[in-house]
Amino acid sequence: xxxxxxxxxxxxxxxxxxxxxxxxxxxxxxxxxxxxxxxxxxxxxxxxxxxxxxxxxxxxxxxxxxxxxxxxxxxxxxxxxxxxxxxxxxxxxxxxxxxxxxxxxxxxxxxxxxxxxxxxxxxxxxxxxxxxxxxxxxxxxxxxxxxxxxxxxxxxxxxxxxxxxxxxxxxxxxxxxxxxxxxxxxxxxxxxxxxxxxxxxxxxxxxxxxxxxxxxxxxxxxxxxxxxxxxxxxxxxxxxxxxxxxxxxxxxxxxxxxxxxxxxxxxxxxxxxxxxxxxxxxxxxxxxxxxxxxxxxxxxxxxxxxxxxxxxxxxxxxxxxxxxxxxxxxxxxxxxxxxxxxxxxxxxxxxxxxxxxxxxxxxxxxxxxxxxxxxxxxxxxxxxxxxxxxxxxxxxxxxxxxxxxxxxxxxxxxxxxxxxxxxxxxxxxxxxxxxxxxxxxxxxxxxxxxxxxxxxxxxxxxxxxxxxxxxxxxxxxxxxx
Amino acid sequence: xxxxxxxxxxxxxxxxxxxxxxxxxxxxxxxxxxxxxxxxxxxxxxxxxxxxxxxxxxxxxxxxxxxxxxxxxxxxxxxxxxxxxxxxxxxxxxxxxxxxxxxxxxxxxxxxxxxxxxxxxxxxxxxxxxxxxxxxxxxxxxxxxxxxxxxxxxxxxxxxxxxxxxxxxxxxxxxxxxxxxxxxxxxxxxxxxxxxxxxxxxxxxxxxxxxxxxxxxxxxxxxxxxxxxxxxxxxxxxxxxxxxxxxxxxxxxxxxxxxxxxxxxxxxxxxxxxxxxxxxxxxxxxxxxxxxxxxxxxxxxxxxxxxxxxxxxxxxxxxxxxxxxxxxxxxxxxxxxxxxxxxxxxxxxxxxxxxxxxxxxxxxxxxxxxxxxxxxxxxxxxxxxxxxxxxxxxxxxxxxxxxxxxxxxxxxxxxxxxxxxxxxxxxxxxxxxxxxxxxxxxxxxxxxxxxxxx
Numbered sequence: 001x002x003x004x005x006x007x008x009x010x011x012x013x014x015x016x017x018x019x020x021x022x023x024x025x026x027x028x029x030x031x032x033x034x035x036x037x038x039x040x041x042x043x044x045x046x047x048x049x050x051x052x053x054x055x056x057x058x059x060x061x062x063x064x065x066x067x068x069x070x071x072x073x074x075x076x077x078x079x080x081x082x083x084x085x086x087x088x089x090x091x092x093x094x095x096x097x098x099x100x101x102x103x104x105x106x107x108x109x110x111x112x113x114x115x116x117x118x119x120x121x122x123x124x125x126x127x128x129x130x131x132x133x134x135x136x137x138x139x140x141x142x143x144x145x146x147x148x149x150x151x152x153x154x155x156x157x158x159x160x161x162x163x164x165x166x167x168x169x170x171x172x173x174x175x176x177x178x179x180x181x182x183x184x185x186x187x188x189x190x191x192x193x194x195x196x197x198x199x200x201x202x203x204x205x206x207x208x209x210x211x212x213x214x215x216x217x218x219x220x221x222x223x224x225x226x227x228x229x230x231x232x233x234x235x236x237x238x239x240x241x242x243x244x245x246x247x248x249x250x251x252x253x254x255x256x257x258x259x260x261x262x263x264x265x266x267x268x269x270x271x272x273x274x275x276x277x278x279x280x281x282x283x284x285x286x287x288x289x290x291x292x293x294x295x296x297x298x299x300x301x302x303x304x305x306x307x308x309x310x311x312x313x314x315x316x317x318x319x320x321x322x323x324x325x326x327x328x329x330x331x332x333x334x335x336x337x338x339x340x341x342x343x344x345x346x347x348x349x350x351x352x353x354x355x356x357x358x359x360x361x362x363x364x365x366x367x368x369x370x371x372x373x374x375x376x377x378x379x380x381x382x383x384x385x386x387x388x389x390x391x392x393x394x395x396x397x398x399x400x401x402x403x404x405x406x407x408x409x410x411x412x413x414x415x416x417x418x419x420x421x422x423x424x425x426x427x428x429x430x431x432x433x434x435x436x437x438x439x440x441x442x443x444x445x446x447x448x449x450x451x452x453x454x455x456x457x458x459x460x461x462x463x464x465x466x467x468x469x470x471x472x473x474x475x476x477x478x479x480x481x
Numbered sequence: 482x483x484x485x486x487x488x489x490x491x492x493x494x495x496x497x498x499x500x501x502x503x504x505x506x507x508x509x510x511x512x513x514x515x516x517x518x519x520x521x522x523x524x525x526x527x528x529x530x531x532x533x534x535x536x537x538x539x540x541x542x543x544x545x546x547x548x549x550x551x552x553x554x555x556x557x558x559x560x561x562x563x564x565x566x567x568x569x570x571x572x573x574x575x576x577x578x579x580x581x582x583x584x585x586x587x588x589x590x591x592x593x594x595x596x597x598x599x600x601x602x603x604x605x606x607x608x609x610x611x612x613x614x615x616x617x618x619x620x621x622x623x624x625x626x627x628x629x630x631x632x633x634x635x636x637x638x639x640x641x642x643x644x645x646x647x648x649x650x651x652x653x654x655x656x657x658x659x660x661x662x663x664x665x666x667x668x669x670x671x672x673x674x675x676x677x678x679x680x681x682x683x684x685x686x687x688x689x690x691x692x693x694x695x696x697x698x699x700x701x702x703x704x705x706x707x708x709x710x711x712x713x714x715x716x717x718x719x720x721x722x723x724x725x726x727x728x729x730x731x732x733x734x735x736x737x738x739x740x741x742x743x744x745x746x747x748x749x750x751x752x753x754x755x756x757x758x759x760x761x762x763x764x765x766x767x768x769x770x771x772x773x774x775x776x777x778x779x780x781x782x783x784x785x786x787x788x789x790x791x792x793x794x795x796x797x798x799x800x801x802x803x804x805x806x807x808x809x810x811x812x813x814x815x816x817x818x819x820x821x822x823x824x825x826x827x828x829x830x831x832x833x834x835x836x837x838x839x840x841x842x843x844x845x846x847x848x849x850x851x852x853x854x855x856x857x858x859x860x861x862x863x864x865x866x867x868x869x870x871x872x873x874x875x876x877x878x879x880x881x882x883x884x885x886x887x888x889x890x891x892x893x894x895x896x897x898x899x900x901x902x903x904x905x906x907x908x909x910x911x912x913x914x915x916x917x918x919x920x921x922x923x924x925x926x927x928x929x930x931x932x933x934x935x
Contacts, residue, residue: 177506
């Protein structure tokens with residue numbers, strides 16, 4: 001383990017966290033919240049000084065291998081969360097530091113679960129809360145890779161540890177250029193959505209915060225009524241951008257570089273769109289029959305919004321889907337588990353993993369009937385390597401184990417099964433609200449501190465795709481090499 | 482530059498490391514998945530698994546935007562096909578590795594018709610290197626600069642030599658030579674010496690100067706400057722063949738050992754003047770019988786590194802005066818092999834990679850990225866020799882060297898002024914349009930201005 005390099009990167013992260021807080025500081029000045037400005041100012045100064053002092057000396061040995069990549073990723077996210085929680089606690093928005101931490105981790109991992117029953121607070125703190133979604137959406141280390149030159153090819157280990165999906169590729173030969181492309185696309189989408197929202201009549205603050213929460217597929221709202229408080233036009237814009245952000249960013253890269261054939265030859269995206277519109281139609285039919293909405297079009301609008309919100313793991317709500325028919329609720333719970341596409345800002349298990357698993361399952365069945373048959377799993381018309389299939393199966397096992405253990409642990413708090421099950425599902429998949437007590441109108445505030453820690457672990461594990469967190473907590477990886 | 486490398490064997494891997502380290506955008510195409518895996522993990526490059534001669538694969542690698550395609554698989558025909566497809570699919574320059582002697586005879590036709598920019602043949606390059614060393618046996622390795630007029634020569638100090646146990650200043654006083662002892666490696670330590678540095682036995686020296694001055698220096702310290710008269714070559718592969726062919730044309734007696742009888746017959750067809758011996762090179766009796774003790778040079782060129790090294794060590798014990806050349810494919814253990822003191826070591830993959838990298842630098846210069854004309858890595862990559870072109874209005878012009886604030890570990894070792902080779906002293910000045918050879922332990926100099934302390 002190259003502790004020196006890990007130290008160097010972490011202090012860099014502290015520095016960057018400080019720089020990121022300049023934005024809410026500006027907001028505090030705009031809204032004349034001088035108390036908050038003071039809090040942000042002190043934190044920024046502390047971060048910059050500590051970061052500069054600790055990251056001053058660049059280590060000679062910059063070698064980062066797979067395990068350093070994983071450990072540094074996990075530690076980075078924990079570090080940012082610890083610092084990011086300070087504004088909530090110091091301004092008195094949350095009652096305890098644990099609550100503040102839960103809120104920050106929920107923001108950074110783009111989950112959107114909250115422990116607050118009243119989310120209307122200081123503008124600047126509110127802004128920071130939504131901004132954490134945007135930071136976490138693309139990943140902090142990818143950002144660092146984009147701006148910091150690193151020796152050798154070591155950066156790939158970091159990129160692989162932080163990026164979602166069963167296999168991570170590069171668009172262009174250099175990791176740094178790839179990171180830049182990803183961030184440019186991310187910036188582009190952010191600006192586009194903000195402009196669209198401004199046109200639908202939101203003010204700049206509302207438009208920006210809603211955009212952060214959408215493109216990061218997070219789901220924090222800025223008022224208690226949630227997105228339901230916005231007009232239809234804004235809701236439609238948000239729906240469209242949720243869907244856009246749930247698609248693998250490589251599709252956009254191919255479109256920009258005028259390679260439509262490669263862009264559209266993507267099984268995962270096809271499945272994503274089919275599932276999205278199929279379930280939306282089905283649920284629209286059900287809620288129209290139930291009488292929750294007045295016209296069929298309105299039903300479809302709300303149902304598509306909800307399905308997009310759940311599938312991309314954003315977690316916005318226009319209506320309280322907790323009151324919808326049982327089949328619709330169960331369908332939504334299933335969609336929570338599938339998640340969005342790999343390589344997007346969305347969370348969850350990722351559709352590409354499901355596709356690989358289902359196709360491997362089909363091959364396995366063929367194999368039982370024809371024991372001598374040799375068959376490969378195909379994705380996008382290309383054979384998938386056996387090692388990828390194996391890692392996806394392993395991922396599923398880890399996922400299930402973490403899921404069951406977490407559900408068991410939080411059951412200590414004596415809530416009903418549906419609440420606990422969906423609470424874990426909503427945090428491990430970075431969605432936000434679950435069903436029953438943690439549904440769109442409820443919150444996670446009632447859980448004990450122990451459960452909150454379990455759910456925080458789930459959120460981080462879900463965002464970083466399990467491995468970094470598991471490797472961080474296995475002591476044998478900490479030995480000196 | 483955008484560079485595509487097809488084939489990631491020995492040469493491909495060395496190229497990938499070198500070119501990605503110099504900041505080029507490198508994409509590697511290779512059929513073996515695990516090779517790609519390790520390349521992508523170790524270097525900042527893109528890897529594509531597939532057949533480089535396939536148009537689809539080439540397009541995935543971005544052939545449309547590539548500036549250069551280098552085909553270095555082990556298969557000549559595949560390499561040529563890659564180049565052909567790359568030419569047609571994109572607008573890039575192409576480099577192919579071609580080793581079959583049959584194609585070698587038609588190489589100018591092939592180059593012309595397929596539009597190749599450069600054809601490299603690792604076996605032939607290795608043979609050229611060996612031949613160069615046999616022409617000048619006192620050196621352990623030779624690099625030529627400035628169109629052959631200047632050389633960087635490595636040699637080992639012998640206990641009985643005139644220069645042993647003397648400081649550089651004393652040597653200069655005694656010999657009055659116009660060459661520069663630029664780098665001394667003692668065991669594992671590499672240093673750029675000053676006048677008080679005292680040379681010891683087994684120090685490895687790097688000497689820079691005009692070719693004729695170097696020859697003079699060697700003569701004055703009592704080392705042979707004429708070529709060897711007889712050589713034993715073990716291993717009649719392509720490299721062995723190329724080497725024998727060249728040596729015969731210089732008039733050197735060649736004994737070529739080859740284990741395989743069929744190959745021997747073929748070799749005797751190709752090389753009627755050589756003495757082909759059908760025997761195992763590791764057979765002590767056969768070596769003795771053919772005059773191992775009397776030979777002036779011994780070249781171990783079998784396909785097995787271990788065998789070559791063992792052979793050279795054995796010959797050193799039996800015939801310490803012979804010039805030894807050992808071919809080694811794996812570079813990983815360079816330091817250990819160097820410490821064995823078995824004369825010159827030839828790494829075909831490094832020579833090939835170096836040749837290609839030189840071409841890439843030239844291309845890169847003409848695209849205006851930097852002003853390095855040539856670069857050689859020495860002493861296991863710890864010291865670099867760089868040839869720079871000095872542009873007008875460069876900050877190094879018109880000042881005596883002794884007044885310049887040079888960075889630590891930077892040595893201006895040679896100035897080439899329109900063909901005149903100058904070994905610089907403290908009072909020498911650099912002029913515009915000179916080419917200058919810098920020897921440095923600072924890695925990553927890109928421009929002549931970089932030698933100055935900021």
